[in-house]
Amino acid sequence: MAIRGLLRVGEVCVRVFDIDEARRHYGERMGLIETYQGDPDKLYYKVADEHDWYSLVLKKADAPGVEYFAFRTYEDAEIDHFAAALTDYGLAVEHVEAGVYPKSGRRIRFTLPSGHVMHIYADKEKIGNGMPTRNPGTIPDEGYIRGFRCVRLDHVLLGGPDIVKNRDIFTGIFGFTVSEELVTQEDETRLAVFLSCSNKPHDIAFILQPEGSRFHHVSFLLDSVNDLFHAGDLIGKYEIPVDVSVNRHGVTRGATIYFFDPSGNRNEVFTGGYVHYPDTPTLTWDTSQLGKATFSQDNMPRDSFLNVLT
Amino acid sequence: MAIRGLLRVGEVCVRVFDIDEARRHYGERMGLIETYQGDPDKLYYKVADEHDWYSLVLKKADAPGVEYFAFRTYEDAEIDHFAAALTDYGLAVEHVEAGVYPKSGRRIRFTLPSGHVMHIYADKEKIGNGMPTRNPGTIPDEGYIRGFRCVRLDHVLLGGPDIVKNRDIFTGIFGFTVSEELVTQEDETRLAVFLSCSNKPHDIAFILQPEGSRFHHVSFLLDSVNDLFHAGDLIGKYEIPVDVSVNRHGVTRGATIYFFDPSGNRNEVFTGGYVHYPDTPTLTWDTSQLGKATFSQDNMPRDSFLNVLT
Amino acid sequence: MAIRGLLRVGEVCVRVFDIDEARRHYGERMGLIETYQGDPDKLYYKVADEHDWYSLVLKKADAPGVEYFAFRTYEDAEIDHFAAALTDYGLAVEHVEAGVYPKSGRRIRFTLPSGHVMHIYADKEKIGNGMPTRNPGTIPDEGYIRGFRCVRLDHVLLGGPDIVKNRDIFTGIFGFTVSEELVTQEDETRLAVFLSCSNKPHDIAFILQPEGSRFHHVSFLLDSVNDLFHAGDLIGKYEIPVDVSVNRHGVTRGATIYFFDPSGNRNEVFTGGYVHYPDTPTLTWDTSQLGKATFSQDNMPRDSFLNVLT
Amino acid sequence: MAIRGLLRVGEVCVRVFDIDEARRHYGERMGLIETYQGDPDKLYYKVADEHDWYSLVLKKADAPGVEYFAFRTYEDAEIDHFAAALTDYGLAVEHVEAGVYPKSGRRIRFTLPSGHVMHIYADKEKIGNGMPTRNPGTIPDEGYIRGFRCVRLDHVLLGGPDIVKNRDIFTGIFGFTVSEELVTQEDETRLAVFLSCSNKPHDIAFILQPEGSRFHHVSFLLDSVNDLFHAGDLIGKYEIPVDVSVNRHGVTRGATIYFFDPSGNRNEVFTGGYVHYPDTPTLTWDTSQLGKATFSQDNMPRDSFLNVLT
Known part of the structure; x- marks a missing residue:
């Protein structure tokens, strides 16, 4: 198991x-x-x-x-x-x-x-992480980790209708846990569900959108808020379009930057967030706290963040 | 699943x-x-x-x-x-x-x-983490996180004979993965096995010791190397006996401090380490790299670390 | 000297x-x-x-x-x-x-x-920093550093007319250095001057405003971007009005959060920035790069930041 | 001034x-x-x-x-x-x-x-820090900051006799302040004096040694404890001989690593330490707290640190 x-x-x-x-x-x-x-x-x-x-x-x-x-x-x-x-x-x-x-x-x-x-x-060939598996050491050769110093591809956030059905497939068939969800204050309509199959607060999330197959972002893990700042410095240097600069999510508690690739696809770099287990209580945010749920250091909801998808 | x-x-x-x-x-x-x-x-x-x-x-x-x-x-x-x-x-x-x-x-x-x-x-009552489950926010009231700013109890390292049998129980019955192991250079005798059932590089580890039921340490997770330094400052302030001051493990890549409680039990505070999956290759260290396996920032094995257990 | x-x-x-x-x-x-x-x-x-x-x-x-x-x-x-x-x-x-x-x-x-x-x-009585001067240790008793974990009052930014005259007094009489300045792209009119008498990139700064005796902000130094994030978490928790959430200044390279006290006075917490000397070249920013000069991680000028003073 | x-x-x-x-x-x-x-x-x-x-x-x-x-x-x-x-x-x-x-x-x-x-x-030609002086941005091109990510040469520690005479020259002629000193518990003999002409807790320090013109170390500033950890990882990777791995000094409160160049000269990378002013009280450590004065996270004096000079 x-x-x-x-x-x-x-x-x-x-x-x-x-x-x-x-x-x-x-x-x-x-x-x-x-x-x-x-x-x-x-x-x-x-x-x-x-x-x-x-x-x-x-x-x-x-x-x-x-x-x-x-x-x-x-x-x-x-x-x-x-x-x-x-x-x-x-x-x-x-x-x-x-x-x-x-x-x-x-x-x-x-x-x-x-x-x-x-x-x-179930299978993809392995190329390794730049270090041997016998006496690997702790850090690959200089240059292997560079640029934004991304560690791993972490999760995706996708938009579409019927996200409750998606949720049911991920929980019922795949055994995921709903780590967090965002609901309307009025009638508890699910606007977003965050699903975990791991110790991460989410492995995938769905946001309610009228149109199907929409892409909100792909997220890359960083090691520290220092590396997040370093990525932010490079994002600024390269004048990469920024959606939301450094902040902390309410949902997942991850520290984050959102930016766009040259085709308009949203990317995230993030770090932190809590350790999740299947018995961690599900956290629910409602739209009375939409700002805090999304960006908790200024509690300010961003329209672009909620509505711009590709 | x-x-x-x-x-x-x-x-x-x-x-x-x-x-x-x-x-x-x-x-x-x-x-x-x-x-x-x-x-x-x-x-x-x-x-x-x-x-x-x-x-x-x-x-x-x-x-x-x-x-x-x-x-x-x-x-x-x-x-x-x-x-x-x-x-x-x-x-x-x-x-x-x-x-x-x-x-x-x-x-x-x-x-x-x-x-x-x-x-x-399978059950223990829940008391919560200082924040509600509806619109929880990201940080509990001041004072809830204090002292060394520990986040979670993370893992234990235990010493005894027959650790290969322990390993077989944890892999065969409990489904754990061997994330890392330390073997002798001469004949690949297992000196330590590190076992994961999660995304952490180890949930439990066993170190070979002639006497049974020995305790090496219990480890508490911190959020950042900054918090590790803060804990180190308090450890020094309180003149808590230190086994190994700030360093990074080769095994697990965790940043660490080892110290002793007043009864001589070893405690660890640590942060970092890689994200582990069941398909992550098992890493093997041998005693030719004992220093690096244990403390990779100076590659110096510590006798006390390997031999003092309670 | x-x-x-x-x-x-x-x-x-x-x-x-x-x-x-x-x-x-x-x-x-x-x-x-x-x-x-x-x-x-x-x-x-x-x-x-x-x-x-x-x-x-x-x-x-x-x-x-x-x-x-x-x-x-x-x-x-x-x-x-x-x-x-x-x-x-x-x-x-x-x-x-x-x-x-x-x-x-x-x-x-x-x-x-x-x-x-x-x-x-030239004189103010001293009360100390919570540690003795003989064998002081490195960290005061727990609770002495709390809340936003501010370290020192660092600098002020003030608005008014005739800031070039102010600059001349600070350089000519007080011996300060102009570390950085912001000028209009059109005719090099000084919009802001940053003045240092120390190794800090600024000890005081003046921003051009039509009305005299205006207050832009008072700034408090933090130890690390981790502490900046911690302050940001508390600012969000207490729902303190935020002017600009976590970012990095172009000017001074300091990592920053701007927020308001209950009377509407702007406060800053910041960390980082370069080491300044009197022979460090003066850096000049012009309004073609106003976004980058003020907030370099998204290059976005904020109207409120430039125009709201008390 | x-x-x-x-x-x-x-x-x-x-x-x-x-x-x-x-x-x-x-x-x-x-x-x-x-x-x-x-x-x-x-x-x-x-x-x-x-x-x-x-x-x-x-x-x-x-x-x-x-x-x-x-x-x-x-x-x-x-x-x-x-x-x-x-x-x-x-x-x-x-x-x-x-x-x-x-x-x-x-x-x-x-x-x-x-x-x-x-x-x-008083004069040395300038080559710049990898960024222009007009609209400089905040970070040079990738590769300019690499390896241990050193920011500046910060200070030197030198050993020899007559360090009190040195102190008097630096204070009396050059106007430095004694930021800290280490004295014997028995008779207050000065074993080390730390001298500042800036906001740094020391610009130069002298340690009492019987032989003249001895070299203890040259120190390079880093931006954060994260970068200190990164440097420590590389030091371990390259198997550079380490004198004292990551710790915090009591004197100056700097976070530090000491290591040796191939000729046996000691190098330091460090970060942190307090902001110093000429009116900051002089801190005195005596040999009853020699461990804490040198390495405050385990309070353990190191013989090599005190006695190995080149």
Whole structure:
């Protein structure tokens, strides 16, 4: 037992207008590590302390947004277990052979009620985190961690309708816990649900939006508020468009910066947040405290944060 | 699925010579929160960001050391599942009724091959973390987090013989992963095994010792290296005996201070360390790098650290 | 030689509507230390790591703003030297006897071209920083540093006309250096001048305003960005009105939060910034980079920051 | 006035056995910036946030130690003033023409009672800190700050006899303040004196040693304890010999790591410490608290720290 089933968001595929601009943003500036070249219309990145070949895929497209996201599951047999459960639930589940996605084993592919395409896979080849597994030491060679000093791809926030159905799939089928939720003060309508399958306060979250398959942000973990400040300094230096500068979320207690890639997709760098367990009480925020729920150091809701998605 | 079975070290019972001295150390100085008084020979503490009534129990005794440790499991039915598996393995499993341990549901109790008494329970009443669950905010009232600014009880390190058998129980029955291990350079004898059931690089670890049921340390999580420095300043101010001052472990990459309570039990405060998953490669250190494995900022093994246990 | 003449802003007197509200803000919440009670219409505070009896005076009044600020000078004889030089310059200099201001030696008092009342004094009794001067240790008793964990009163920013005249007095008579300045892109009109007599990037600054004797903010030094975040968490918790949440200044490179006291006076907590020397080149920002000059992590100028003064 | 006379240790010349090894240590690993090549037996480094061409000179020699150190003074005329005062005191003062030291104006050169050769100069050409002086921004291009992320050369600690005479020269002639001192408990013999001409708790310090002209360490400023930890990680990675790993000094309250260059010269990286003024009370430590005075987080004096000099 311990951690079983879905482990983490192991892969996110984001649509970008221009590959060169995307490389400059995610590679040169943010410092993500380009690990694979197989298709001139795609970029594959890993983040410094990840072991898998890649976690972020950028795909040239005519519109920004999220193409799909993929959860890594603990073992291969679970893929069939989930396929059956999802089919029972009523979703159409497609099987994809190993190798269709580079370095990756077989997958299932399906569309959530919110309109998002989700994958589940159990295997992706490992490239390591820049340190050996025998007597690894504690820090890779200089230059391996650079730019914004991102540690890992951490989570995604997605927008769409029917987020309560999404929630039910993640809790009922995948065993996630609702760590936090945002509801209307008037009638407790769920505006956002935050779901954890780990010790992180969220692995994925959904925000209510009229249109399906919307992308709010992909988030990268940093080691400290010092590194958050350092990232903020570089964001300012490069004049990267900022949505919300350094602040702390009420939800998750993470310290955060939101900014946009050249295609208008929102990125987050964050650090901190509490240690979550399945028996941690669910925290509920209502719209009377919308400012505090989103940005707790000035309690000020930002329209752009709530309404700009790609 | 997600996190199931054993969740965390939810309770550690440490033996102390003197209750008043222990209260001064753990309560007044470290700032743990005394939550329950039921027995003049015991002290019950929670750490600031924990929700359960208590995680640390101090028991008056003639000798220091660890009386028992207890893992919280996800749900009640798992207790019986584990009881059966442990019995099959050949351990004597004792059932303890709800209420024998304050605020706690029923438990099983058994002795590991290393000589340590371990409990498993699924329920303990919750007292909260100083913040409501509706619109909680991000920081409790001033004074709730104080002293060393500990966030949670994080893990224990225990010494005894047969640690490979312990490892097999934790991996085979409880589903833990070996995150790291320390072996002799000569013949790969396991000197220490680090076991994770979570995203933490270890939830429990065992170090090879000829005598059974030995206690190496209990560890408390801090939020940042700044808070680690603050704790170090207070440790110095109070002239608390220090085993190893601020450093970083090779194993787990945690930043650490080791010090002793008035009875000679080792405590740790730490912060950092990497995010662990069941598919993270196991890291192996051998004794050619003993210094780096233990204290990576000066690569200097400390005799006391390896040999002083209670 | 070394540091001579004016050493620091040793005292600021700020006008507040209500003494009880002010005490709640500056004392209970921010954690400044009330050290003297002599007049029911005034509050006297020191900051934790200062040795003098007080540095902040709050005075009940019908309007917010700054009543006066006072520089501590190195030695008594310099008072007369400055009095003569200021008189030569054409300012009316008033002599105030020792004891008129509590715990303070004699002063001179004069009005700058910008309309601000400035004092110079050489003596104020010392109350210490919570630690002895023989074998002091490194950290005072718990509770001495609390609230926002402010370390020192650091600087003031004042608004008024004729700030170039102010600059000339501070450089020509007091020997300050212009560390940075903000000018219009069109014709290099000085909009703000930042003046240092120390290793700090500014000890005092003036911002061009049509009306005289305006108060922009008083700033308190923190130890780290972690403490800045902690202060930000408390500011959010207490719902203190925030002008600009966590960011980094272009000017001075200080990490900052701006907020308002209950009377509408702007306060700052900050940390960092570079080490300044008299031979450090003067940095000039022009209005083409107004956003970056003020808030460099999102390059966004804030109207309120530039125009709201008391 | 403000800061006048001696401003800072602007240059230290350290003797090393091997230029290539020194370059690997100070340049490649520590990340100091090599700015000048003029002599195959010397290396010239600046630290990232300094504006002068160089502050550290390494000179090939048969023995390690300090060749000389040089203070930058505010203006040229002060050189003659100090030359006269030092001559009056009884020291032989040698005049050195501009250009003898690269990029440097004229100097005076003399030997302190402790046996150390000291220079005073008023001019050195500036190369800048990687950022323009018009609209500079807050962070140089990536790669400019690297390795240990040192910000500035901060101070030197030197050993020799007659340190009270040195103290009298620095206080009496140069106007420094004794910020702290270490005395024997028995008879108040001065074992170490810490002298400040700035807002730093020390610009130079002398430790009593029977032999003259001894070198204890040269110290480099870091921005935060996070950066100190990062430097510690690299020190461990490169297996640089460590004298004392991360700790906090009692004297100056600086957080520190001591390590050795390949020639056995001690280096320090540090951060923090209080803001000092000429009216800050002198702090006195006696040998009853030798551990706390030197390393306050474990109160443990280190023999090597007190006795190993080059």
